[in-house]
Amino acid sequence: MEDFLAARLQMAFSLGFHIVFSCIGMVMPFFMCTAHYFWLKRKDPVYLDVTKAWSKGVAIFFATGAVSGTVLSFELGLLWPRFMEHAGPIFGMPFSLEGTAFFIEAIALGFYLYGWNKFHPWFHWFTGVIVGVSGLLSGILVVAANAWMNSPAGFDFIDGQYLNIDPVKAMFNDAWFSQALHMCIAAFVSTGFAVAGVHALMILKGKNVLFHRKAFQIAAIFATIAACLQPISGDISAKDVAGRQPAKLAAMEAHFHTEKGAPLIIGGIPDVENKTVKYAIKIPKALSFMATGDFNGEVKGLDSIPVEDHPPVAITHYAFQLMVGLGMLMLGLALIYFYALVKKKHWLDSKWLLRLFVIATPMGYIALEAGWTVTEVGRQPWIIHGVMRTADAVTPMPGIAYSFYLFTAVYISLAVIVSVLLYRQITMVGKLYDSSSQTNNS
């Protein structure tokens, strides 16, 4: 395997792995604190059980997230030294603040996990909230760094030199808000549906139903609210991309020719050579509306961009379709759930609704990975959009392929172990956490 390709794949794998854990680390604390809140308010011991079970999950995922994040901070230099040499001082601001946020998160987690019955109950609860807030904050900061790669700011690029660096301007680049907003909501969608799905499955199996019902409810509410917000924020992102990275938007939409009143292309197989999309559904003028807010607005196609600056069209297009498609499915499920909550309470106990949630378990995470593929692959061939090419950033060390195989093996085994662990946590709920079933059974 070519070194450059290996480096890209290794980076993609590491990030794709880390993102799963970081999202859980960002969102689970909020679920946990919600359950904890109900326990403190209502003194219903099932909520205490749920809180404790989830806090174990948070601990496992936090450690895995921290380890994979540590690896990333080295990998940036190991794989992309030419990039880091110039980018580090510019987009480093969010990373140094992120360090603070991580640290606070770790300390607060120490208080939370080991602080049962040692502190005032509300102080203890509050440390859990801090875990969540600082986790979210670190997510926002690191995405701001990524947004800088899409929308470089805070320096003057003159004759290949990076001058007049202003790290604060770099952090608040044009893309940071739309990306960070979309990312935070995505974290809630993906973790929410995953957690809700697992608990729905346990309810269907009739195990510790009381426990899983409460857990399901909390996760499902968060997930469905987020699922409704996601398309709105996605629309903001799309308009943003249209403005700053027309090549990425064109690749996402497989939009080959610049035109006014451009149609939205759904599905289909992009044919790059003939510049057409086969078997696609076209919604007239919709793309123009999405990208510009005007049905007759002009949308730049790939033909307006030099060929050597084209991102891979097919991957970007498929990934985008996948993300939006799954987003729509989850939106649909969310609407059904709300309808049930308000109008048809008896649906909430029905098997089919739970089954739908079980089906939706992986959807959020698939959409999340797809969305990142859109962003990252759509940025190619640039590592810093319009400034530095990815191929110029890669390490001179040969043999990266071996490092790629090695890390892939490590990630796969970690994924397997974490899944086993989680499976065990879930199957042991009856013994470890569910106090009501213990008293019933024994």
Add this chain to the structure above:
Amino acid sequence: MVYVVIVFLWTAILLYILLGGADFGAGIMELFTSKKNRHRTRRNMYEAIGPVWEANHMWLIIVIVILFVGFPKIYTTVSVYLHIPLVCMLLGIIARGTAFVFRNYDAVKDGMQKVYTPIFVISSVVTPFFLGIIAASSVSGQIDLQAADFVSAYIFSWLNWFSLSVGLFTVTICAYLATIFIIGETTHPDDRALFIRKARRVIFVVMGAGALVFMAAYAENIPLLDWIFSDYPGVIALILATISLILTFIELNKGHAIILRFFAGFQVSMILFAATYSHFPDIVLLKGGENLSLLTHQGQYKTIAGLGWALLIGSVFILPALFYLIYSFRTKKSEQHD
């Protein structure tokens, strides 16, 4: 402002060695403990380390972030030429971090524990070993920016007797820190006696490994002695380190836990001081006499200022919280025992 950043960098390295080191040491000691006592070691250790464990390796991340933001040339040179030991250390960090959590949080305690424990123990040795190699290689002058072939660019940049012996020395320092740390955590007199005996032995090992470092430096033509003895602060630091080692040895039996820890911590900080002072502000020495310096290779003004402020503001939030965390678990624990 650059000096503020450098102080943070140095302190973060020191804290990583001290706290992270004690943490690695716990795993190393498990390796050198008889089966009979292993359980006791583990219990004593994790009661102490558990609550702060999550925070420990944050110091390493802070070091990395300071380097790539403030001193990008240094960060990238090290990452390119020491790629291989860095990857080895990373694998150690991954294996250790996950094995630790898995063995503590696995809902079922069964045969899987037999898998986690060796991984944890082995990676506790591997990680500080490569950490030492990386530190030594950055000053051993073997990194060759002009190297033409793979082996001299990416292998001999770190594979030499000096680096290996510093790696070994780092491992022993970790073990030493851990034993001293455990002594203060023991609640049973038998445990205490056990760890005091261990500490004695470890001190000899540390001294042996230290001597090895000097021999290797001599063999590799690295002017280690010159560096240390060329100016007073280095000499004084080394003398102080030796005195506190002797004092630790004497104090072991009756000494108060806090005093022992202070000596051990002081000693390690003096060693780090002696090792860094003599060629400050250079931190990477290259083949051919060129050096990468914290002062001449710093980032642009606004970057350093931003980094400095971020660190200062961050520590206003972090340090009180961290102290309160450690403090409350100390006091709450003794309340429980009473």
